[in-house]
Amino acid sequence: QKEVEQDPGPLSVPEGAIVSLNCTYSNSAFQYFMWYRQYSRKGPELLMYTYSSGNKEDGRFTAQVDKSSKYISLFIRDSQPSDSATYLCAMRVSGNTPLVFGKGTRLSVIA
């Protein structure tokens, strides 16, 4: 079983839709959970980070962590064409240990 699994998509939605992106993981020691956005041939850009279980909201973005199910989600409300990118989930055991990434989900928001 892969350590972090993420549906690669592609996912195509109309502008204004609510987008749901998800990852599952197998290592119960993961405590810190992040979402990154990556444009083609660019570096990952940190969008959200959460510690342990719970929700976190930042503007149009909401991150959810369910440690009991080993499942994390990112919701994007009122999606815009500029949200079109690859979204990577990543997680780590402690505050400075290496990140383990999912493969990324490619999202297209159609105007």
Place this chain on the structure above:
Amino acid sequence: EPEVTQTPSHQVTQMGQEVILRCVPISNHLYFYWYRQILGQKVEFLVSFYNNEISEKSEIFDDQFSVERPDGSNFTLKIRSTKLEDSAMYFCASSGGTGDGAFFGQGTRLTVV
């Protein structure tokens, strides 16, 4: 806003040659990392560096690789004898170590021919 900068953005090298990839992490960060991403694949951890020494490395980071922090601002990755399979995007990242995520540079695209 502080950012991680990497140079060069693209490097083409002959197989067997040495390359040095350079990074300037965010100035008050303490932990530094190199990751790589082969085209179409996931971002993979190579090495982490803290307090002027390697703190962790993956099985990818073999004897062909080395890292250095030659001065107070730069952080380098050296590949001694490049192979075709080293072709990838190489990302430098830094973090403050408080679990708030790592901040990535824009990457160096390494092409080995």
